[in-house]
Amino acid sequence: MTDLAYVSPRAGRRSTGQRLGRIALRWLLYLVLTLFALWFLMPLFVMLTTSLKSLDEIRTGSLIALPREVTFEPWLTAWGSACTGIQCEGLKPYLLNSLLIAIPGVALSTALGAINGYVFAQWRFRGANLLFSLLLFGCFIPFQVVLLPMARMLGLMGLAGTIPGLILVHTVYGIGFTTLFFRNYYVTIPQELVRAAKIDGAGFFRIFWSIFLPLSLPIVVVTVIWQFTQIWNDFLFGVSFSQAGTQPVTVALNNIVNSTTGVKAYNVDMAAAILAALPTLLVYVVAGKYFIRGLTAGSVKG
Amino acid sequence: MAPILDIRNLRKSYGATEILHDINVAIEPGDFLVLVGPSGCGKSTLLNCIAGLEPITSGTIDIAGRDMTDVSPRDRDIAMVFQSYALYPTMTVAKNITFGMKVRGVDQATQEQKLSEVAELLQITPLLQRKPGQLSGGQRQRVAMGRALVRDPALFLFDEPLSNLDAKLRVEMRTEIKKLHQTLNASIVYVTHDQIEAMTLATKIVVMKGGVIQQIGTPAEIYNQPANLFVADFMGSPAMNLIPAKVRRDGSANRIEIARAGAAPLVLEDSRPADLPADVILGLRPEDIAEAGFRAGSNVQEAQCHIDMVEPAGADTYVVSELGGKQVTARLHAETSARAGQSMTLAFDLGKVSYFAPESGQRLN
Known part of the structure; x- marks a missing residue:
């Protein structure tokens, strides 16, 4: 993209044919990109339109047609009265569960990752490299492997089937990534800062709190988006370690879709799916600018 | 007076590698080391x-009469200025x-009073509400010094504080540091690789090489009586001429012969010291070789030399002549009539000469 947009100083001397060729290439590029964008947006379009149609219209009309008569009834049902098995309270209580899991989970794993990253980057100790490698290894352990041991642990701790239990699980499995993020960010901060602060009389936490944390906004945003998306979208832990009443929204969505008998309420399913996905979308829209910036912050020293 | 800093038998090693070998240094209050x-x-x-900031392997460090060997940096009563300034980027000046002071719980009124004093002294009052990113290199340097000064410590430590500045600013800041030292009468330890900085600032210089102290002395001692060939060569610009020579004892005088390609040897006479070995390295600073008639001293000797090169430098003119196989630089006055490729009479001031043993490199006189 950049290469094509770049106008070289010699461009003016090139022949008209070459210039036309470049313009054509540019338009071709835009065309391809637009097609891809449409391709990716198509499912969202279908979901939105379907969720605004009545069941009759879905049965009679085409999949990609716009709704003839817009109805918000499916949304209200998905929100407050759709059945997830025997209960019919809609997604509302489960959205609350997901929030109760995601917010503390994100906060805890981000905070721990920040402290860990600070230690790994600035307070090197014997065996730090080995420990860091092990933490990284933890990032890539498939979750299926830990299901049974984790279930046993939660049982022993008396947290089985509870929201605090799920918070714990997500915090533990988030630490690997959050530590990696923060460590790589803090490594770019010169060690002389820590030395200066030590001589100024500041201790471990004071230096972290007064000097490192105020520098961390970009990486905090990255970590929060990452962790929120991970925890919110998690299904495996949610379905394994919850019970009726503590299930996150992903599990409830599955139940709404799979436990309906008789006629499938596609419009309600679509509305429920959008409701379940909305928070992550929102987080990205609000903080996405910082996400991109934070991901590249380490490489471009400013 | 008790020394403000007293380092005895300090050793530092990383694993098997010894970085510092048996360091012994002491300075008095008000010294600029x-x-x-x-x-x-x-x-x-x-x-x-x-x-x-680095633990030592053995030895002791006393600061202001207290043993600080195992004391943490915050309790050593020191302040430090770093090469990168290490200003906290999110805080205002x-x-x-x-x-x-905030970390140490100094009350607000004292903080503000000290801040305004230091800001006044360093002329950074207009910058106080800015962030470090909005300052120029020289301004950051001042703030870094302000951070050290405000603490009023027993000892200031400067780690190459001027090496990130451009040449002109470096000279300015050097003068300012010197002025500050004189006004505050502070005790300072200052690290630099720039021998001119060392000469201009120090009251006492420690020349180091490979973790070993080569010489400790006042700038004049280091400059005039370098303890060995390394110090002689490292301090001073242009460097001291180090010329291989043969010594023959002739009655009460030493006849010092310096070989010259395609000419008779240059012979100089010196009475001291009496016990020079047969082979020496003769050290003479460029300014101790002048145009004949422009140098007065107790033992100035003149000789015809072939001039290979003339380098006018404004205030002085440097001429180069090959003696003893070395390019020997002499510092002549600006209006000299020296011409490259011609001969001229140079005056060697043997009152200022240093002799070194060729093998050990140690000073002989």
Whole structure:
């Protein structure tokens, strides 16, 4: 993209044919990109339109047609009265569960990752490299492997089937990534800062709190988006370690879709799916600018 | 007076590698000690040991009469200025300067009073509400010094504070540091690789190489009586001429012969010291070789020399002549009539000469 947009100083001397060729290439590029964008947006379009149609219209009309008569009834049902098995309270209580899991989970794993990253980057100790490698290894352990041991642990701790239990699980499995993020960010901060602060009389936490944390906004945003998306979208832990009443929204969505008998309420399913996905979308829209910036912050020293 | 800093038998090693070998240095209150040497000589490590940022392997460090060997940096009553300035990037200049006091729980009124004093002294009052990113290099340097000054410590440590500045600013800041030292009568340990900085600032210089102290002395001692060939060569610009020579004892005088390609040897006479070996390295600073008639001294000797090169430098003119197989530089006055390729009479001031043993490199006189 950049290469094509770049106008070289010699461009003016090139022949008209070459210039036309470049313009054509540019338009071709835009065309391809637009097609891809449409391709990716198509499912969202279908979901939105379907969720605004009545069941009759879905049965009679085409999949990609716009709704003839817009109805918000499916949304209200998905929100407050759709059945997830025997209960019919809609997604509302489960959205609350997901929030109760995601917010503390994100906060805890981000905070721990920040402290860990600070230690790994600035307070090197014997065996730090080995420990860091092990933490990284933890990032890539498939979750299926830990299901049974984790279930046993939660049982022993008396947290089985509870929201605090799920918070714990997500915090533990988030630490690997959050530590990696923060460590790589803090490594770019010169060690002389820590030395200066030590001589100024500041201790471990004071230096972290007064000097490192105020520098961390970009990486905090990255970590929060990452962790929120991970925890919110998690299904495996949610379905394994919850019970009726503590299930996150992903599990409830599955139940709404799979436990309906008789006629499938596609419009309600679509509305429920959008409701379940909305928070992550929102987080990205609000903080996405910082996400991109934070991901590249380490490489471009400013 | 008790020394403000007293380092005895300090050793520092990383694993099997010894970085500092048996360092012994002491300075009095008000001294400006400069640690100078080529990069990798251990001077910065020594400074970090004094600051307590690096643990030492053995030996002791006393600051203001207290044993600080195992004391943490915050309790050593020191302040440090770093090469990169190490200003806290998210804090304003004022917060940067008062951070140390805030951490130590100094009350607000005292903080503000000290801040305004230091800001006044360093002329940074208009900058107090800015962030470090909005300052120029020289301004950051001042803020870094302000952060150190405001603490009023027993000992100031400077780690190559001027090496990130451009040449002109470096000279300006050098003068300012010297002025500050004189006004405050502070005790300072200062690390640099720049021998001119060392000469201009120090009251006492430690020349280091490979983790070993080569010489400790006043700038004049270091300059005029270098303890060995390394110090002789490292201090001074252009460097001291180090010329291989043969010595023949002739009655009460030494006849010092310097071989010359395609000409008779240059012979100089000197009575001291009596016990020179047959082979020596003769050290003469460029300014101790002048145009004949322009140098007065107790033992100035003149000789015809072939001039290979003439380098006018404004205030002086340097001429180069090959003596003893070395390019020997002489510093002549600006209006000299020296021409490259011609002969001229040069005056050698043997009152200022240094003799070194060729093998050990140690000074002989």
